[in-house]
Amino acid sequence: xxxxxxxxxxxxxxxxxxxxxxxxxxxxxxxxxxxxxxxxxxxxxxxxxxxxxxxxxxxxxxxxxxxxxxxxxxxxxxxxxxxxxxxxxxxxxxxxxxxxxxxxxxxxxxxxxxxxxxxxxxxxxxxxxxxxxxxxxxxxxxxxxxxxxxxxxxxxxxxxxxxxxxxxxxxxxxxxxxxxxxxxxxxxxxxxxxxxxxxxxxxxxxxxxxxxxxxxxxxxxxxxxxxxxxxxxxxxxxxxxxxxxxxxxxxxxxxxxxxxxxxxxxxxxxxxxxxxxxxxxxxxxxxx
Amino acid sequence: xxxxxxxxxxxxxxxxxxxxxxxxxxxxxxxxxxxxxxxxxxxxxxxxxxxxxxxxxxxxxxxxxxxxxxxxxxxxxxxxxxxxxxxxxxxxxxxxxxxxxxxxxxxxxxxxxxxxxxxxxxxxxxxxxxxxxxxxxxxxxxxxxxxxxxxxxxxxxxxxxxxxxxxxxxxxxxxxxxxxxxxxxxxxxxxxxxxxxxxxxxxxxxxxxxxxxxxxxxxxxxxxxxxxxxxxxxxxxxxxxxxxxxxxxxxxxxxxxxxxxxxxxxxxxxxxxxxxxxxxxxxxxxxxxxxxxxxxxxxxxxxxxxxxxxxxxxxxxxxxxxxxxxxxxxxxxxxxxxxxxxxx
Numbered sequence: 238x239x240x241x242x243x244x245x246x247x248x249x250x251x252x253x254x255x256x257x258x259x260x261x262x263x264x265x266x267x268x269x270x271x272x273x274x275x276x277x278x279x280x281x282x283x284x285x286x287x288x289x290x291x292x293x294x295x296x297x298x299x300x301x302x303x304x305x306x307x308x309x310x311x312x313x314x315x316x317x318x319x320x321x322x323x324x325x326x327x328x329x330x331x332x333x334x335x336x337x338x339x340x341x342x343x344x345x346x347x348x349x350x351x352x353x354x355x356x357x358x359x360x361x362x363x364x365x366x367x368x369x370x371x372x373x374x375x376x377x378x379x380x381x382x383x384x385x386x387x388x389x390x391x392x393x394x395x396x397x398x399x400x401x402x403x404x405x406x407x408x409x410x411x412x413x414x415x416x417x418x419x420x421x422x423x424x425x426x427x428x429x430x431x432x433x434x435x436x437x438x439x440x441x442x443x444x445x446x447x448x449x450x451x452x453x454x455x456x457x458x459x460x461x462x463x464x465x466x467x468x469x470x471x472x473x474x475x476x477x478x479x480x481x482x483x484x485x486x487x488x489x490x491x492x493x494x495x496x497x498x499x500x501x502x503x504x505x506x507x508x509x510x511x512x513x514x515x516x517x518x519x520x521x522x523x524x525x
Numbered sequence: 526x527x528x529x530x531x532x533x534x535x536x537x538x539x540x541x542x543x544x545x546x547x548x549x550x551x552x553x554x555x556x557x558x559x560x561x562x563x564x565x566x567x568x569x570x571x572x573x574x575x576x577x578x579x580x581x582x583x584x585x586x587x588x589x590x591x592x593x594x595x596x597x598x599x600x601x602x603x604x605x606x607x608x609x610x611x612x613x614x615x616x617x618x619x620x621x622x623x624x625x626x627x628x629x630x631x632x633x634x635x636x637x638x639x640x641x642x643x644x645x646x647x648x649x650x651x652x653x654x655x656x657x658x659x660x661x662x663x664x665x666x667x668x669x670x671x672x673x674x675x676x677x678x679x680x681x682x683x684x685x686x687x688x689x690x691x692x693x694x695x696x697x698x699x700x701x702x703x704x705x706x707x708x709x710x711x712x713x714x715x716x717x718x719x720x721x722x723x724x725x726x727x728x729x730x731x732x733x734x735x736x737x738x739x740x741x742x743x744x745x746x747x748x749x750x751x752x753x754x755x756x757x758x759x760x761x762x763x764x765x766x767x768x769x770x771x772x773x774x775x776x777x778x779x780x781x782x783x784x785x786x787x788x789x790x791x792x793x794x795x796x797x798x799x800x801x802x803x804x805x806x807x808x809x810x811x812x813x814x815x816x817x818x819x820x821x822x823x824x825x826x827x828x829x830x831x832x833x834x835x836x837x838x839x840x841x842x843x844x845x846x847x848x849x850x851x852x853x854x855x856x857x858x859x860x861x862x863x864x865x866x867x868x869x
Binding site for chain 1: 572573653657703709716720727729847
């Protein structure tokens with residue numbers, strides 16, 4: 238624990254999240270690399286996730302948003318496949334359509350705002366560096382919901398507590414890969430040690446650039462980004478906002494020390510201001 | 526069945542007239558506008574996923590959480606003024622403020638517990654103490670403040686244990702400023718654009734609003750002879766609230782829109798009018814007429830409530846529209862990329 242002193246644990250790169258969270262001999266940090274360039278939009282990940290985690294049905298609604306009736310991540314959707322139809326030619330063609338498909342998931346941030354703001358300690362960092370809700374502790378205060386810069390975690394209405402992807406904490410502890418990765422037929426979802434995934438992703442994006450797919454870019458891979466890098470990161474073929482992802486997310490608690498300072502100044506101003514006012518006015522009969 | 530082959534070099538064997546009909550997708554050039562979709566924001570060039578919000582909006586109810594922002598301020602600042610009134614020989618004002626603080630903090634606790642998804646697990650708030658969670662810090666502050674405010678009011682009304690009552694009054698006054706300001710950090714420490722980006726000024730807005738509300742309670746409940754300091758406090762509080770709000774809106778840029786438009790915009794405007802009217806009425810007439818003082822006090826209380834509900838709804842609005850998440854972040858990312866390119 239002495240290693241924590243004098244370091245900024247709220248933002249910036251943090252190579253050993255699990256060790257900083259109190260696991261002396263933590264296994265390597267595990268995560269997802271979702272390579273959307275090979276996603277075929279089959280939604281096997283959505284189904285596998287629901288089945289394994291017994292996530293309840295969350296409404297059957299026709300949205301007209303291409304093949305996406307799932308709409309987004311929430312308490313009852315821990316994997317969400319986005320479908321984007323674009324008037325953009327593929328390869329060297331002059332005209333045409335391209336489809337972007339991407340399976341979104343909790344990012345298991347290095348600096349997880351949901352975990353930081355949780356007042357009960359229900360959200361915690363696992364030995365694998367992932368972020369998980371303890372459902373027997375959560376009291377449904379809902380603070381984590383607006384804290385998440387990605388719109389991942391949400392409250393299950395009929396239940397009152399919050400839910401999100403656990404990166405299949407129950408499976409990975411047993412050496413199994415998470416259900417979504419296991420079910421993915423194209424290996425668009427890859428599970429493994431984060432360091433290894435980052436290497437693999439860099440190689441993959443390089444290969445795509447060599448093939449002329451200049452749109453390919455990584456998202457959430459950089460430990461120097463606003464959340465200290467994501468445990469679940471992506472290879473995208475367009476700007477993140479096209480997929481409904483924030484272009485430059487920042488963990489809100491990065492600014493928390495400054496917020497506390499400013500609140501302290503305001504509180505002191507109230508106390509000092511009131512003291513000064515009563516001093517100036519004096520006693521009712523006396524002063525004025 | 527399709528007879529065309531899609532290869533890296535393009536499509537071969539394409540047949541005419543088989544192009545799929547597509548929407549504008551979510552490509553460059555703005556959000557996809559579907560039939561029946563309302564234009565919710567003025568045109569801004571940005572991209573989103575079918576206009577869906579990036580964030581999950583707060584699940585908090587306005588009647589609980591916005592009300593708490595108001596009541597917490599009223600209670601906290603009220604305890605400060607109560608101590609000042611008591612120590613300077615204004616017993617009726619002090620008692621009125623102690624009672625209003627106790628009522629407000631009891632209402633706060635009820636609202637907060639009611640808003641929990643699992644109210645029976647309220648005590649899990651006291652399971653840990655986390656400086657990174659303003660809600661955790663706030664819970665502990667309330668645990669200390671609530672009994673102090675309660676004892677101060679009850680012992681005053683009952684006329685029992687005077688020294689203990691004095692200690693409770695002073696204790697509540699010491700914690701009051703924390704109760705009145707931490708809620709600003711509570712909402713700013715989220716990804717909600719209109720709240721987070723306002724974190725610099727929000728504590729001052731809250732402290733000003735809280736002071737105005739507590740002064741209003743004193744004007745409403747205490748005799749004119751005792752409220753001179755509260756009338757000054759109302760002017761200072763309302764002035765601080767207004768100045769800090771204006772400063773915040775100016776610095777927020779496009780993120781100030783939710784504070785000016787729709788329901789949140791109307792609430793903020795109403796807050797301005799009520800606070801100015803209440804402070805001015807109190808200062809000019811509150812020393813002469815008991816009725817004018819009471820009306821001014823009511824206006825100050827209403828103004829403070831409008832400010833809190835306005836800020837609450839502005840945050841909701843900014844979370845529900847992807848524009849407020851995407852545009853500032855895109856500008857930031859582009860600026861960084863430009864700087865990188867120029868640096869290279």
